[in-house]
Amino acid sequence: MLNPASSIRDWLPSFLVEGARTAWRDVAHVTRGFRGEKVMTYELRSARETDAGLSPRAVVTKRLRVLEAVMCTPSAVSVRFETADGSPLHAEAGQFLSVHWPTGVRIDKRAYSLACRADGSSRGRIVVKVVPGGVVSAALAANAGSLAHLDVTGPSGSFVLDASAHAHVFFAGGAGITPIASMLLTHVPDRPKDRFVLVYGSRSLSECILHEEIAALAKAYPDRLQILWSFDDAEGLGAHAKSAHIGPLDAAATRRLVAAIDREVVDDATFYVCGPAPMMAATNAVLEERSVPASRVRTERFASPGGVVGTGVVAAKTVALRMKAGGRTLDVLGSTKQTILEAGLAAGISMPYSCAMGGCAACKVRVTAGETQSEEPNCLDPAEAREGYVLACCTRPKSDVTVEVP
Ligand code: FES
Known part of the structure; x- marks a missing residue:
């Protein structure tokens, strides 16, 4: 069953969205009972009863005002920006932003490293290499002259300087120079x-x-x-x-x-x-040949989230999510088309996340019962995956699931 609340959410006023969501949940609840399925108990959570005042109901993006977007090489576009509300970017050198780019019916997300000095201000820069077949990079280059704003999540990532080393x-x-240039600058x-x-x-x-800036830095130091x-x-x-x-x-x-x-x-x-x-x-x-221990090697790999792997197409249906978070257990109804992050946020649960595209592991949760499917590639460690961890931002339930939110 398709959740109509999710398809009309974009254009309905928020109070109607909430009403539709609640009505749909109740209808699905009754329907499951009629079908003879195990009917879960759930707690009705209003905005007042929950921590929704602190926790957003959906992934929240930050708006950036574009100050300048120009081609800095024949195939790379440099975008300088500031936060639209003037707040500090809160970035660490080497981190990345996830650009959310609307493409018709969906929003494509791409990770782009900051390519600037992390100075604690509201301003920053990304440099995007235009890749063959790249939807977002090509759109950024094509719209460079008229780009007014970008919607992003982050900064995210742990590819930062080892402060204990000298x-x-x-x-x-x-384009792998971009996070490294940020660290050097x-x-x-x-x-x-x-x-x-x-x-x-x-x-x-x-x-x-960034040839000139990096060469100038070496000349200065x-x-x-x-x-x-x-x-x-x-x-x-x-x-x-x-x-x-x-x-x-x-x-x-x-x-x-x-x-x-x-x-x-x-x-x-x-x-x-x-x-x-x-x-x-x-x-x-x-x-490795030089016997450098893995603990002294930091790597950053960027890959666009691909499709869901190894599971085929899962029909849209309502599923129950038992969410254990903050010492409490909450049962909510979600959909096989929703990520665990979306379902948790929609229920008012305080879910950690940062990039919202599988690149930072900030949203890591543990699935202790039920089946899920995840988009690949993502940054989850294979050992953690074997222990039942998944990334909530790119994992959808295939059945009723129990999820522990750290
Ligand atoms: S929020 Fe970054 S991996 Fe999920």
Whole structure:
């Protein structure tokens, strides 16, 4: 059964939405009883009775006012923005925003790292590489001249500086430079005792995202920041022609470049890796060869949420969710088409979340009974998945479920 409240929610006034939602829940409750199904007990929660005043009823986005959107390379768009309400962005260098982009009947979500100094202000910047077939990146580039605002969730993510380390080696490939640039622009000026090394691979100088800013940073702090450049294409490299590695940033090239880094730095460093999958695999292989423990390697992978995997299409039907949160147990009715996060928020339960797209694990919950299906890829650790954890923002119930919200 399709929940009509969810399909009309977008255009009805909020008091009618709430009324429709309650009426639908009651009808579904009675219908389940007539069908001979186990009828769950549920607690009627009004806004006053619940913590709904503190907890939103749906995923809440933050509106950003676009200050400037321009193509900064032939295939990357730079978007500078400020929060529409002037509130601080509350970002840590290396974190990402989830852009919610309406595309007709649905909203596509994409994670884009901040590519700026995290200065505690209301302003920031993302740089988006236009990918072949990419819905949101192509739309951002096509609308660059007229982009007025963006709706986002976050900042999210844990790809941030290891504050306990004093040596940091970064491996960036293509647009993977963006979170790393954010860390460098933020921390190189502020950590005079630290050493930073950047290995940066790009297709060509003209496609090299944030080239000028990063080169200027190394020039301003030559004792703190060393950059090892790598370009696939030798054309037009200018001053880089003599010193840069020319060719793909594969395992052999990475091995050579790491050998050029001060041994003391390599021995003490925390390593940070972000870029295309082959480049990340090559880098991780070289770090393994050098016996760098996994605890000293931080990686960031971005992938758009795909489809639901391994389960086929599940028909829309009403299901019962027993939610255990904050020492209380609450039974609510949801739909197989709702995520656990959406169902929990709609019931007024205080559900933690940040990116709302499977990229940060802030919404991790444990399913102790019933069947679910999750969108892939997501950032859940396979060991946690084996223990029954799921990401509430991209997991839907297939049957009645019991969920523990940490
Ligand atoms: S809110 Fe980020 S993974 Fe669910």
